[in-house]
Amino acid sequence: MTTDTGRARRPAVDGWFTLDGEPALLGSRCTGCGTYAFPAQEGFCRNPACTSTEHTPTPLSRHGTIWSYTDARYQPPAPFVAPDPYPYVPFAIAAVELAAEQMVILGQMVAGVGTDGLRVGMPVELVVDTLYADPERGEDVVVWKWKPAGGTPASTTGSTTGSTPGGGDHGA
Amino acid sequence: MARDTSRSVAVLGAGMHPWGKWGRNFVEYGVAAATEALRDAGIEWRDVQFVAGADTIRNGYPGFVAGATFAQALGWNGARISSSYAACASGAQAINSARAQILAGFCDVALVVGADTTPKGFFAPVGGERKSDPDWLRFHLIGATNPTYFGLFARRRMDLYGATPQDFAAVKVKNARHGLSNPNARYRAEVTVDDILASPVVADPLHLLEICATSDGGAALVLTSTEFARRHGVTGPMVTIDAVSTVTPTFPQTRIDMPDISTDSGVTAPPGASGGFKPAVIAAAYDEAGIGPDDLGLAEVYDLSTALELDWYEDLQLCKEGEAERLIRDGDTTIGGRIPVNPSGGLACFGEAIPAQAIAQVCEVVWQLQGRAAGRQVEGATVGITANQGLFGHGSSVIVSR
Ligand SMILES: [Zn+2]
Numbered sequence: 075m076t077t078d079t080g081r082a083r084r085p086a087v088d089g090w091f092t093l094d095g096e097p098a099l100l101g102s103r104c105t106g107c108g109t110y111a112f113p114a115q116e117g118f119c120r121n122p123a124c125t126s127t128e129h130t131p132t133p134l135s136r137h138g139t140i141w142s143y144t145d146a147r148y149q150p151p152a153p154f155v156a157p158d159p160y161p162y163v164p165f166a167i168a169a170v171e172l173a174a175e176q177m178v179i180l181g182q183m184v185a186g187v188g189t190d191g192l193r194v195g196m197p198v199e200l201v202v203d204t205l206y207a208d209p210e211r212g213e214d215v216v217v218w219k220w221k222p223a224g225g226t227p228a229s230t231t232g233s234t235t236g237s238t239p240g241g242g243d244h245g246a
Numbered sequence: 247m248a249r250d251t252s253r254s255v256a257v258l259g260a261g262m263h264p265w266g267k268w269g270r271n272f273v274e275y276g277v278a279a280a281t282e283a284l285r286d287a288g289i290e291w292r293d294v295q296f297v298a299g300a301d302t303i304r305n306g307y308p309g310f311v312a313g314a315t316f317a318q319a320l321g322w323n324g325a326r327i328s329s330s331y332a333a334c335a336s337g338a339q340a341i342n343s344a345r346a347q348i349l350a351g352f353c354d355v356a357l358v359v360g361a362d363t364t365p366k367g368f369f370a371p372v373g374g375e376r377k378s379d380p381d382w383l384r385f386h387l388i389g390a391t392n393p394t395y396f397g398l399f400a401r402r403r404m405d406l407y408g409a410t411p412q413d414f415a416a417v418k419v420k421n422a423r424h425g426l427s428n429p430n431a432r433y434r435a436e437v438t439v440d441d442i443l444a445s446p447v448v449a450d451p452l453h454l455l456e457i458c459a460t461s462d463g464g465a466a467l468v469l470t471s472t473e474f475a476r477r478h479g480v481t482g483p484m485v486t487i488d489a490v491s492t493v494t495p496t497f498p499q500t501r502i503d504m505p506d507i508s509t510d511s512g513v514t515a516p517p518g519a520s521g522g523f524k525p526a527v528i529a530a531a532y533d534e535a536g537i538g539p540d541d542l543g544l545a546e547v548y549d550l551s552t553a554l555e556l557d558w559y560e561d562l563q564l565c566k567e568g569e570a571e572r573l574i575r576d577g578d579t580t581i582g583g584r585i586p587v588n589p590s591g592g593l594a595c596f597g598e599a600i601p602a603q604a605i606a607q608v609c610e611v612v613w614q615l616q617g618r619a620a621g622r623q624v625e626g627a628t629v630g631i632t633a634n635q636g637l638f639g640h641g642s643s644v645i646v647s648r
Pocket of ligand 1: 108109120125
């Protein structure tokens with residue numbers, strides 16, 4: 075479990091994603107109503123029509139399409155961890171729709187991808203990448219990020235939320 | 247739809263402490279605003295029976311018990327108190343708390359107060375390592391600030407509806423012009439589209455001059471029963487609050503919003519079931535007051551960013567989805583246009599003083615309806631609406647009429 079820096083990797087948050095092979099976000103699915111949740115839900119279900127308290131851990135789709143995107147031109151405040159060594163390099167952020175789960179999940183785009191190359195509807199895939207280095211422990215702290223998956227962006231002339239009923243601000 | 251004023255409360259007085267970066271104790275701003283509202287109402291402090299405070303979470307314990315803090319500062323008078331925290335909607339929750347006490351007959355005279363002192367720069371979560379707090383995690387795992395979300399909504403308008411950076415900048419130009427002579431506004435200077443587009447990008451596509459600052463400020467209202475207002479000798483048209491909407495989203499909330507990293511899953515919802523959160527907040531206000539968008543003379547909306555003001559046009563049903571750019575291009579939402587939006591200058595001219603802001607929006611609508619908005623007066627308005635959204639499923643809309 076090392077990165078290309080040769081250092082050991084440590085997840086920035088425990089239990090939210092897998093590290094090896096084809097990494098995936100770890101969500102849950104309610105045994106009563108089938109609704110997905112990320113991060114994984116325990117106990118109560120968020121569906122008001124459901125009284126189930128059991129949720130099956132489940133990896134989420136590794137591919138999705140961009141719902142929207144932006145970037146962080148200025149270094150965010152703590153608890154964002156400042157890069158070491160400096161300087162701060164702006165990064166893009168995308169909100170990504172997962173078709174099967176019908177949910178949107180936020181994440182950084184991988185380094186080197188600017189907003190110029192992004193479009194609403196563009197396919198992306200999930201990767202695990204360095205969030206920041208922890209020199210004290212000699213580890214790279216890693217997190218999920220989105221990476222362009224190639225292929226043709228879905229049409230943006232119509233609703234790009236077709237896979238997500240109510241995914242738009244204004245509904246159907 | 248029949249206009250419903252059976253559950254209206256009277257607005258007897260409104261007051262504000264000017265917005266700025268004064269760096270003094272928030273209590274000072276709240277007391278100044280309250281004193282002005284009481285003077286405006288012609289009500290003595292000792293006659294106030296209920297104090298509703300809107301909380302600030304950045305100023306220690308006195309901020310958590312704002313109702314008591316303001317009551318003590320004004321001099322304990324034995325009034326009943328409440329303190330409300332609801333993120334950016336805290337002020338509206340305080341108004342609603344006072345309204346409920348009046349309508350239930352527990353009191354006749356209530357004072358609503360909100361005030362804040364804010365730190366510089368991006369709003370960051372409160373300290374400590376809190377790995378189960380989504381507000382902490384979004385900063386730590388993603389570096390997602392509030393402008394991140396503003397950028398997402400703005401980019402979506404560009405890709406879906408053909409909005410341009412010039413459209414967004416036009417919102418700021420309009421609001422800056424509106425607020426020029428507002429004595430309570432922090433920023434009173436004209437800006438051009440070129441100025442805005444030349445300012446640094448903070449969160450693509452939004453520039454520094456398109457994102458609202460954080461401010462110090464205070465706002466207050468004196469609310470009474472309509473019977474009390476008549477006994478008190480209100481002459482001329484009485485200004486009343488006819489609706490206060492503070493509804494939550496409805497599951498599944500599948501639109502990403504501050505401070506969440508993920509949305510609900512839509513798999514259990516019938517297709518097209520959700521109309522979105524902000525439209526629902528507005529619809530509940532229209533429904534409660536028995537009015538619709540055609541009745542409005544003005545609107546004060548939460549322009550946390552320029553692009554978000556355009557979203558509100560659609561949420562308020564001033565136009566169809568995807569048509570908000572046409573309203574700003576045609577000048578419909580400028581003072582003198584079909585439906586002026588943010589005649590106060592909005593957050594663009596004020597910056598955000600969180601617990602005071604939703605109250606300040608109502609103060610502006612009240613002054614507009616009374617014809618007291620010198621230099622920014624909307625002529626002939628009889629109904630105004632406020633619209634506001636904050637973190638964690640909080641939003642509000644207040645309808646005021648005369
Ligand atoms: Zn369930």
